[in-house]
Amino acid sequence: MLKNWWFIRGLKRGVITEDKPREIAPWSTEISGSGEVNCPTGAIRDGKWEPGKCIFCRKCYPNYRPTLNPYISTLHKSEKTFRRSFYLYVVDAGTCGGCNLELKLIASPQYDMTRFGIFFTNTPRHADALVLTGVLTERMNDVIKEAYEAMPSPKVVILLGACAISGGIIGKGIPSDANIIVPGCPPNPFTILDSLRKVKGG
Numbered sequence: 001m002l003k004n005w006w007f008i009r010g011l012k013r014g015v016i017t018e019d020k021p022r023e024i025a026p027w028s029t030e031i032s033g034s035g036e037v038n039c040p041t042g043a044i045r046d047g048k049w050e051p052g053k054c055i056f057c058r059k060c061y062p063n064y065r066p067t068l069n070p071y072i073s074t075l076h077k078s079e080k081t082f083r084r085s086f087y088l089y090v091v092d093a094g095t096c097g098g099c100n101l102e103l104k105l106i107a108s109p110q111y112d113m114t115r116f117g118i119f120f121t122n123t124p125r126h127a128d129a130l131v132l133t134g135v136l137t138e139r140m141n142d143v144i145k146e147a148y149e150a151m152p153s154p155k156v157v158i159l160l161g162a163c164a165i166s167g168g169i170i171g172k173g174i175p176s177d178a179n180i181i182v183p184g185c186p187p188n189p190f191t192i193l194d195s196l197r198k199v200k201g202g
Contacts, residue, residue, distance in 0.1 A: 017109060017110065017111070017112040017115065020190065021110065021111075021189075021190050024068065024070050024188055024190055025188055026066040026068060027056045027058060027066055028056060028066075028070070028184050028186075028187060028188040028191065029066045029067060029068050029069050029070050029072065029188075029191075030049075030051070030066065030067045030068075030069040030070075030071075030072050031044075031049050031051075031054065031056075031060065031064050031065065031066055031067070032049070032064065032065065032067050033060065033063045033064030033065055034047055034063065034064075035047070035063040035064075037059065037060040037063050037064065038059065039059065039060060040055070040057060040059065040169055041053045041054065041055055041162070041166065041168065041169055043055070044060055044064065049064070051072050051074075051183035051184075052074070052162065052165040052166050052181055052183050053162065053165070053166045054162060054183060054185065055162050055168050055169060055185040056184070056185050057185075070188060070190050070191045070194065071191070071194060072183050072184070072191060073180055073181060073182045073183065073191060073194065073195035073198065074180065074181045074183075075179070075180045075195075075198050075199060076177075076178065076179055076180060076181075077179045077180075077199075078179070078198060078199050078200065078201045079128075079154050079156050079179065079199065079200065079201060080200075080201030080202070081128075081154055081201075082117075082128050082129075082156070082200040082201065083117070083200060083201045083202050084117050085117045085119070085128075086116075086117055086118045086119070086128050086129065086196065086200040087119050087120070087121040087126055087127050087128045087129070088118065088119070088120050088121065088127065088128070088129050088131050088158075088196075089120075089121055089122075089123065089124045089126075089127035089129070089130055089131065089147065089151070090103065090120070090131045090133065091130065091131070091132055091133070091140070091143065091144055091147055092133050092134050093132060093133065093134040093135060093136050093137060093140040093143075093144065093164065093174060094134040094135045094136070094137040094140065094163075094171070095133050095134035095135070095161070095163060096163075098161070098185070098186035099133040099134070099160050099161040099163070099164075099184075099186040099187065100133060101186070102184075102186045102187055102188060102189050102192060103131070103133070103160065103189075103192055105189040106118070106189050106192055106193045106196075107120070108189075110189075111189050111190070111193050113193060113196070116193070116196070116197055116200075117200075118193075118196055118197075118200070123150075124147040124148070124150040124151045125150050125151070125152070127151050127155070128151075128154075128155060128156060128200075129155065129156040129157070129158055129179075129196075129199070129200075130144075130147060130148055130151060130155065130156070130157050130158065131158045131160055132144065132157065132158065132159055132160065132164045132174050132176065132178075133160045133161055133163070133164050134161070134163050134164060135163045135164075135167055135168060135170055135171030135172065135173075136164075136167070136171065136172055136173065136174045136175075137171070144174070156179045156180075156199055156200075157176050157177065157178045157179055158178060158179065158180050158181075158182065158195070158196075158199065159173070159174060159176060159178045159180075159181045159182065160182045160187060160192065161182065161183075161184055161185060161186050161187060162183060162184065162185045163185075165181050165183060168185065179199050180195050180198065180199040182195045
C-alpha cells in the first residue's frame with residue numbers, strides 16, 4: 001500500500017530540484033540569424049534582434065532560429081542588500097496570463113525559488129521588488145505608482161515579458177527605470193529565476 005504514496009516515492013528519489021532544466025522551450029531563448037524579415041513588433045531590424053520587443057511568433061523562421069541560450073535578461077542595476085532574502089510583489093497591468101503562469105512556476109519543486117531566498121508577498125509594504133507584467137492600461141497607472149511608493153527602500157523594479165517592456169503587439173510598455181528587464185512572450189521559468197538571482201546580487 002505504501003509503495004503507491006507519492007511522498008514515499010519522492011523521498012526515495014531524493015532532491016529533484018535542478019540547477020538548470022534538462023529542457024527549455026527553444027522559442028523562449030536567444031534568437032540569431034541574418035536577413036530581412038517582416039517582424040510584427042519590429043524586434044528584428046537591420047539584422048539585429050531586440051529581445052524586449054520580441055513576441056517569439058516565429059515569423060522570422062527559418063532566417064532566424066533559437067540558439068537555446070536562456071540568459072537573455074538585461075541587468076541595469078543589482079541590489080546586494082537582498083542577497084539573503086528577496087520578496088516579490090507582482091502587479092498585473094493587463095496580461096494574457098502567460099507571464100503570470102510562468103512566474104508561478106519558479107515556486108515549483110523543479111525550480112524552487114526559496115533555495116535562493118526568493119519569496120512572494122501579498123503586500124507592497126513587505127516587498128523588495130515590484131514585478132510588473134502586461135501592457136500598461138490607463139487605470140493601472142495610479143495602482144503601480146501607489147504600490148511603488150508603499151514599498152520600503154531600497155527597492156527594485158522588474159519588467160517581466162514583452163508586453164511590460166515594449167507593449168508587445170497590443171499596446172505600450174510600462175515606463176520605468178527598471179533594474180532588470182526579462183524578455184519573453186512569456187519568459188521561461190529558468191530565465192525568470194536567473195534574472196531574479198542577478199538583480200538580488202546572488
